[in-house]
Amino acid sequence: MFLRLLFESFRRQKRRKSVALLAIALGMSIATAMIAVGNDIGDKINQELRSLGANLVVTPIEDTLDVNIGGVNLKPASEGAFINEQDLIKIKGIFWGHNIKGYAPFLNAPQKIQTHSGNIDAELIGTYFAQSLQYGKEQFTTGVRSVNPWWKVEGAWPQDYGDFPEQLPPDVLAGSKLAQQAGLNIGDQIEIGGRKLRISGILNSGGDEDQAIIAPLHIAQIILHQPNAVRRVTVSALTKPEDAFARKDPSKLSPPDLERWSCSPYANSIAYQIREVLPNARVEQIRPVEQNQGKVLSRVTGLMLLLSVAALLAAALAVSAAMAATILERRQEVGLMKSLGAGNTAVASLFLTEAGFLALAGGLIGFLAGAVLAHRIGQSIFGSAIVVHPVVLAVVLFAAVLVTFVGSAGAVRKAMQFDPAVVLRGDG
Amino acid sequence: MRHNRNTTQLLLRLLFKAAWVRKDRAFTALVSVAVVATIATAALTIYSNLEGNLSREFRGFGANVVVTKASGALSPDEIMDIRKIVGSTGEIAPVGYAIATETNSNAKIIVGGADIDTLRRLNSSWSFSNAGQGSALVGGRVDETITHGADLHLSFGTISAVIKPAGFFHSGSDDDSRVYIPLDDFMRLTGIQPNTALVRVEGKPQQIQNTIASLRVALPNAEVKPVRQITQAQTAVVGKTRSVVLASSAVVVVLIMLCMVATFTGSVLERRKDFAVMKALGASNRTVNFLFASEAALLALAGSAAGYILGCGIAFWIGKANFDAAILPQPLLLVPVLLGSVALALIASTAPLRLLQQIQPAGILRGE
Numbered sequence: 001m002f003l004r005l006l007f008e009s010f011r012r013q014k015r016r017k018s019v020a021l022l023a024i025a026l027g028m029s030i031a032t033a034m035i036a037v038g039n040d041i042g043d044k045i046n047q048e049l050r051s052l053g054a055n056l057v058v059t060p061i062e063d064t065l066d067v068n069i070g071g072v073n074l075k076p077a078s079e080g081a082f083i084n085e086q087d088l089i090k091i092k093g094i095f096w097g098h099n100i101k102g103y104a105p106f107l108n109a110p111q112k113i114q115t116h117s118g119n120i121d122a123e124l125i126g127t128y129f130a131q132s133l134q135y136g137k138e139q140f141t142t143g144v145r146s147v148n149p150w151w152k153v154e155g156a157w158p159q160d161y162g163d164f165p166e167q168l169p170p171d172v173l174a175g176s177k178l179a180q181q182a183g184l185n186i187g188d189q190i191e192i193g194g195r196k197l198r199i200s201g202i203l204n205s206g207g208d209e210d211q212a213i214i215a216p217l218h219i220a221q222i223i224l225h226q227p228n229a230v231r232r233v234t235v236s237a238l239t240k241p242e243d244a245f246a247r248k249d250p251s252k253l254s255p256p257d258l259e260r261w262s263c264s265p266y267a268n269s270i271a272y273q274i275r276e277v278l279p280n281a282r283v284e285q286i287r288p289v290e291q292n293q294g295k296v297l298s299r300v301t302g303l304m305l306l307l308s309v310a311a312l313l314a315a316a317l318a319v320s321a322a323m324a325a326t327i328l329e330r331r332q333e334v335g336l337m338k339s340l341g342a343g344n345t346a347v348a349s350l351f352l353t354e355a356g357f358l359a360l361a362g363g364l365i366g367f368l369a370g371a372v373l374a375h376r377i378g379q380s381i382f383g384s385a386i387v388v389h390p391v392v393l394a395v396v397l398f399a400a401v402l403v404t405f406v407g408s409a410g411a412v413r414k415a416m417q418f419d420p421a422v423v424l425r426g427d428g
Numbered sequence: 429m430r431h432n433r434n435t436t437q438l439l440l441r442l443l444f445k446a447a448w449v450r451k452d453r454a455f456t457a458l459v460s461v462a463v464v465a466t467i468a469t470a471a472l473t474i475y476s477n478l479e480g481n482l483s484r485e486f487r488g489f490g491a492n493v494v495v496t497k498a499s500g501a502l503s504p505d506e507i508m509d510i511r512k513i514v515g516s517t518g519e520i521a522p523v524g525y526a527i528a529t530e531t532n533s534n535a536k537i538i539v540g541g542a543d544i545d546t547l548r549r550l551n552s553s554w555s556f557s558n559a560g561q562g563s564a565l566v567g568g569r570v571d572e573t574i575t576h577g578a579d580l581h582l583s584f585g586t587i588s589a590v591i592k593p594a595g596f597f598h599s600g601s602d603d604d605s606r607v608y609i610p611l612d613d614f615m616r617l618t619g620i621q622p623n624t625a626l627v628r629v630e631g632k633p634q635q636i637q638n639t640i641a642s643l644r645v646a647l648p649n650a651e652v653k654p655v656r657q658i659t660q661a662q663t664a665v666v667g668k669t670r671s672v673v674l675a676s677s678a679v680v681v682v683l684i685m686l687c688m689v690a691t692f693t694g695s696v697l698e699r700r701k702d703f704a705v706m707k708a709l710g711a712s713n714r715t716v717n718f719l720f721a722s723e724a725a726l727l728a729l730a731g732s733a734a735g736y737i738l739g740c741g742i743a744f745w746i747g748k749a750n751f752d753a754a755i756l757p758q759p760l761l762l763v764p765v766l767l768g769s770v771a772l773a774l775i776a777s778t779a780p781l782r783l784l785q786q787i788q789p790a791g792i793l794r795g796e
Binding site: 015016019020022023026027029030033034037041044045048049051052053056057064065066067068069070074075148150205206207284285286287288289290291292295296299300302303304306307310311314315317318319320321322324325326328329373377380381382411414 | 450452453456457459460463464466467470471474478481482485486488489490496525527535536537538551553554555568569570573574598599600601602604605624653654655656657658660661664665668669671672673675676677679680683684686687688690691693694695697698742746749750751
């Protein structure tokens with residue numbers, strides 16, 4: 001009997017049911033889209049903030065002071081201390097290795113550069129461009145192309161040579177200012193330390209590198225006669241914004257606190273772990289980047305969170321109102337059922353079961369539509385998809401049932417309060 | 429005249445009774461309009477304030493423009509020009525650099541001369557620790573490798589000086605190997621005038637670009653360089669966040685509007701009996717339309733006015749909670765929100781009447 005009532009109610013009131021279904025589906029697609037976008041926005045904006053570059057810098061503890069003025073390095077090549085290039089791979093092996101998005105080693109020294117038109121003094125910088133490396137079974141590519149995304153190259157990026165190629169002179173980049181001063185063009189050959197090099201591109205970084213020659217690290221090591229030497233490494237790590245706990249001195253923490261501290265990807269704890277694998281290195285936050293990107297990120301995610309909450313509340317209210325409206329119109333039915341002897345429980349359970357079916361169907365349709373919308377937003381703004389986690393489906397279905405029940409329950413109770421006779425007469 | 433007054437009275441009574449007798453129906457309609465108006469107002473208000481609010485968060489990154497003279501120093505006039513263009517909201521720190529020798533260790537150190545307070549304000553992200561009564565800011569690495577908290581003994585060619593630290597700082601850049609002293613002391617000791625100005629331009633990405641362009645025009649002999657990673661990140665983050673807020677708000681507003689239209693349409697369709705009775709009593713299509721439309725319009729007006737106020741409140745609260753800054757109501761939004769809601773309500777309530785008009789009132793009353 002109950003099932004027949006339920007079935008007939010859907011069969012005979014197609015119009016009324018489809019209005020309710022539409023409202024639920026619309027509300028739930030808002031919920032799905034906002035949850036998906038709000039959940040993913042942190043990662044997406046974090047990717048955008050990568051364009052600020054590295055947030056940690058590793059230098060040898062024993063190193064002497066940098067003597068760098070207006071982009072001119074006055075520190076002799078042999079002075080100071082170095083980090084061993086072979087040890088750098090250990091950075092990927094720390095507990096938070098997956099948060100290390102990339103690193104770029106640097107070796108630099110002032111050199112005499114022989115061009116076709118004469119000699120000029122400039123800095124030679126050796127680095128990784130897009131070096132592929134292997135840590136355990138993991139293959140990854142790292143270098144300035146990913147760590148310093150604001151570096152713009154006209155022409156071609158050089159390869160990361162492991163050795164001096166036999167045939168061709170290896171490719172290097174010329175800084176844009178240096179190229180202008182010395183009249184260097186793409187394809188020109190220069191000579192540093194008796195080694196021939198070919199300019200494959202002109203670098204525009206907006207910084208001191210614009211006055212330098214940038215070569216693959218191994219080539220620079222050969223020219224400077226410093227095999228495996230690295231002067232400085234910049235590391236780009238995904239970090240958690242710093243809070244009071246993050247600023248604690250790890251050497252003064254109790255063992256459980258130290259564990260909790262190490263298990264949070266704070267810049268300080270990542271720096272601490274890098275120091276553990278590179279004992280002779282000093283690891284510092286690049287403070288303008290590290291201290292502020294978290295702030296910007298939390299503002300954006302906070303905004304989206306609050307907007308999502310507002311949108312979810314609005315969707316809940318709208319769906320509740322729609323459900324209440326459809327049930328309120330059915331008070332005559334309630335009157336009829338009650339006058340035929342149905343109890344309050346029977347009436348309520350019929351209406352709520354109907355609402356439940358509508359909620360599940362609407363929730364499912366809404367989820368699919370919302371997922372498509374979120375995907376579209378991700379593609380058009382960030383050029384990468386916003387993936388809707390399957391768990392959102394469960395959340396959305398639960399929310400749909402809850403919201404429709406809340407909307408229906410009040411209306412059903414209201415409808416039941418009326419005297420059936422009065423309602424049937426049409427006075428209610 | 430009397431006839432007219434009677435009609436108006438009847439109309440008002442009908443409208444009022446329709447709402448009063450079925451308070452719950454009127455209430456649900458009111459809620460659905462108010463929800464649309466609230467979310468539209470809140471989203472648009474936040475959107476229009478977003479660029480400025482988010483740009484302010486980039487203040488902590490330090491100087492975003494560097495002005496340098498390749499030869500010679502920045503003249504006081506040029507510094508004045510920069511100040512004028514950048515305005516009172518930005519920061520300007522003229523800096524001069526020289527190489528000094530620490531006499532105890534014989535190490536070479538870069539010494540910068542600048543207004544120490546401005547430098548600290550400009551680089552709020554550096555970590556500072558106070559050291560004492562001195563006047564110099566000493567980089568962390570200088571302190572670690574050479575002075576260990578003691579005074580610095582520097583010689584600038586023939587002139588020697590003892591520099592007392594006021595504090596130590598860590599920046600994570602080359603600055604950690606430098607010492608900053610007040611500009612007057614610097615010029616007295618070295619005879620060098622500042623040739624660089626570190627500039628923090630405040631504003632939206634476009635305003636920063638415009639300021640850079642004006643600086644280039646005003647200072648033809650100097651190089652004006654944006655600190656590209658900062659300006660680029662700001663443009664990308666602000667732009668993309670704006671787009672996301674706009675896109676998701678548009679999705680929410682459009683869907684919730686549809687939801688409201690469905691509710692409205694549904695409830696008008698449920699009133700087919702009212703419609704049939706009116707028709708049976710001799711009301712014309714126009715009168716019925718007018719009656720339903722004015723009821724919807726009044727509800728929409730009340731609902732959207734409430735929604736506008738609520739939406740402004742939500743936007744204000746989100747501003748306070750998220751940006752520590754008030755997002756003020758946009759009076760310009762009031763009219764579009766009200767008109768938009770009324771127009772939607774009119775469409776939603778009169779469109780279903782067309783359908784009903786095709787059916788004979790007798791049919792509806794019989795329950796067909």
